[in-house]
Amino acid sequence: MERKAAASASTIKHRMISDVLSGEIQGGKFKVGDLLPSEPDLSERFGVSRHTVRAALRSLHGLGLVTSRRGVGTSVKGNRLAARYSHEFGSADDLFQYATSTRVRLLEHDEVVVTASMAALLHCKAGERWWRIRTVRQEPSNNAVVAYSEIHLPLAYGSVIRQAKKSRQPFFSLIETLFHEKITDIQQEISCVARLPAAEAAHLQLPKASPGLQITRRYVGSGGHTLEFARSVHPAELFKYAMRLQLRHGA
Amino acid sequence: MERKAAASASTIKHRMISDVLSGEIQGGKFKVGDLLPSEPDLSERFGVSRHTVRAALRSLHGLGLVTSRRGVGTSVKGNRLAARYSHEFGSADDLFQYATSTRVRLLEHDEVVVTASMAALLHCKAGERWWRIRTVRQEPSNNAVVAYSEIHLPLAYGSVIRQAKKSRQPFFSLIETLFHEKITDIQQEISCVARLPAAEAAHLQLPKASPGLQITRRYVGSGGHTLEFARSVHPAELFKYAMRLQLRHGA
DNA sequence: TTCTATTTGTTCGTATGTATG
DNA sequence: ACATACATACGAACAAATAGA
Numbered sequence: 269m270e271r272k273a274a275a276s277a278s279t280i281k282h283r284m285i286s287d288v289l290s291g292e293i294q295g296g297k298f299k300v301g302d303l304l305p306s307e308p309d310l311s312e313r314f315g316v317s318r319h320t321v322r323a324a325l326r327s328l329h330g331l332g333l334v335t336s337r338r339g340v341g342t343s344v345k346g347n348r349l350a351a352r353y354s355h356e357f358g359s360a361d362d363l364f365q366y367a368t369s370t371r372v373r374l375l376e377h378d379e380v381v382v383t384a385s386m387a388a389l390l391h392c393k394a395g396e397r398w399w400r401i402r403t404v405r406q407e408p409s410n411n412a413v414v415a416y417s418e419i420h421l422p423l424a425y426g427s428v429i430r431q432a433k434k435s436r437q438p439f440f441s442l443i444e445t446l447f448h449e450k451i452t453d454i455q456q457e458i459s460c461v462a463r464l465p466a467a468e469a470a471h472l473q474l475p476k477a478s479p480g481l482q483i484t485r486r487y488v489g490s491g492g493h494t495l496e497f498a499r500s501v502h503p504a505e506l507f508k509y510a511m512r513l514q515l516r517h518g519a
Numbered sequence: 520m521e522r523k524a525a526a527s528a529s530t531i532k533h534r535m536i537s538d539v540l541s542g543e544i545q546g547g548k549f550k551v552g553d554l555l556p557s558e559p560d561l562s563e564r565f566g567v568s569r570h571t572v573r574a575a576l577r578s579l580h581g582l583g584l585v586t587s588r589r590g591v592g593t594s595v596k597g598n599r600l601a602a603r604y605s606h607e608f609g610s611a612d613d614l615f616q617y618a619t620s621t622r623v624r625l626l627e628h629d630e631v632v633v634t635a636s637m638a639a640l641l642h643c644k645a646g647e648r649w650w651r652i653r654t655v656r657q658e659p660s661n662n663a664v665v666a667y668s669e670i671h672l673p674l675a676y677g678s679v680i681r682q683a684k685k686s687r688q689p690f691f692s693l694i695e696t697l698f699h700e701k702i703t704d705i706q707q708e709i710s711c712v713a714r715l716p717a718a719e720a721a722h723l724q725l726p727k728a729s730p731g732l733q734i735t736r737r738y739v740g741s742g743g744h745t746l747e748f749a750r751s752v753h754p755a756e757l758f759k760y761a762m763r764l765q766l767r768h769g770a
Numbered sequence: 771t772t773c774t775a776t777t778t779g780t781t782c783g784t785a786t787g788t789a790t791g
Numbered sequence: 792a793c794a795t796a797c798a799t800a801c802g803a804a805c806a807a808a809t810a811g812a
Contacts, residue, residue: 590809
């Protein structure tokens with residue numbers, strides 16, 4: 269009831285004009301780099317005030333189609349609608365949406381020699397020695413296990429493991445502060461594992477060969493090297509990864 | 520225009536005003552949900568024309584801090600500007616990481632009365648009538664099914680279904696162009712379904728009760744209403760959702 | 771229910787400032 | 792110096808949506 273079906277027949281002038289111009293840009297009448305007619309010229313063409321033309325151009329600017337330079341004119345920047353959606357975090361901690369409500373427990377940590385397949389994930393050479401840490405996350409109320417994680421750290425950062433036991437901060441956060449590193453990039457993959465390995469299913473208190481949600485994250489420092497690699501598995505149904513992607517204006 | 524530090528020491532009136540208001544919002548003088556003073560009131564307060572106030576508010580709107588409703592006023596939408604990590608897309612299409620390589624096939628579409636549980640997902644009232652569309656996505660090379668989707672659209676947008684068959688564009692993209700809507704928010708949830716319903720498993724050419732990766736997305740327009748709701752299921756192991764979160768500079 | 775006051779949205783006109791070529 | 796083009800800013804009026812009397 270609140271939405272009218274009259275779609276492209278807008279009576280609003282500046283929108284009509286931006287529609288026409290947007291169509292002409294996407295249709296190729298104005299190519300990328302071309303200068304659009306000047307604002308007074310467009311005013312005359314469409315029979316509207318310059319103010320209205322500017323409102324239309326502002327909309328095109330918001331769509332990323334044109335860019336204006338004073339003293340020069342308005343030129344075509346792109347011919348495809350470029351919206352930008354972003355998924356933003358206050359900090360990397362926000363990745364762990366359950367972090368506040370759950371408790372982490374360190375199971376074990378040992379030095380391992382990385383295999384070829386693991387090396388591909390860590391972006392390092394096979395045969396290198398890394399720390400491997402195993403943890404579970406539990407709901408404090410009923411002790412239900414919500415995550416089993418396997419974390420790999422470069423040998424140099426081993427001291428954060430002790431710290432983590434005391435401070436309860438995530439590894440990457442400790443690495444940032446203790447080693448003056450800066451996480452500039454997080455590469456994350458989410459997938460569904462049809463049959464969890466027996467050991468992991470056991471940690472999650474699930475029957476053998478249960479399915480699970482798997483999330484892998486590689487934390488990359490400013491130098492491009494891996495600061496931490498984490499793989500977590502979660503019981504199916506119990507865990508949900510929610511995110512919100514918002515349109516960013518003024519790209 | 521943006522030489523550099525012109526932010527707070529700008530002589531441009533509308534910019535100065537947006538700086539002040541932005542500061543007051545972030546400082547807590549106006550809380551989220553609060554209504555800002557009306558445009559005429561702000562004109563008087565700052566001693567400028569309403570036109571200039573509107574330019575300032577437009578800038579705040581672009582920053583995602585406020586939202587305006589005709590007949591009501593301008594209210595505060597958020598109070599934070601700088602997030603550190605962001606996951607960006609060129610467009611909402613990029614959510615479908617496989618979209619370019621796969622082909623979508625429309626199975627059926629019908630009008631349905633939304634149940635109470637569905638209404639919660641759609642953010643509408645139970646009993647409303649919506650369109651429901653079922654599709655599958657196939658790999659062109661071997662015809663393997665990579666996704667089964669169930670899409671809900673408000674009745675008013677039914678015309679895009681015909682269009683989708685011809686133009687092969689996603690529904691939300693057609694709604695944007697045909698109805699002058701703008702997707703400002705996408706709420707996405709990723710989870711693992713332990714046992715897919717029989718019908719869905721069949722569509723995915725999987726054995727009964729197979730696990731699957733489920734992704735739900737709610738596309739929200741600028742008015743806050745749902746433009747499209749989509750639920751997709753993918754075969755386990757076959758599908759991976761990858762993303763990259765990058766540190767934003769200047770934060 | 772109808773009416774009215776309020777508030778934002780659209781559009782016009784006009785004038786001046788500032789960067790470019 | 793000059794004309795051109797966009798940027799900023801003022802004033803005015805009406806339309807459309809909303810909320811409350």
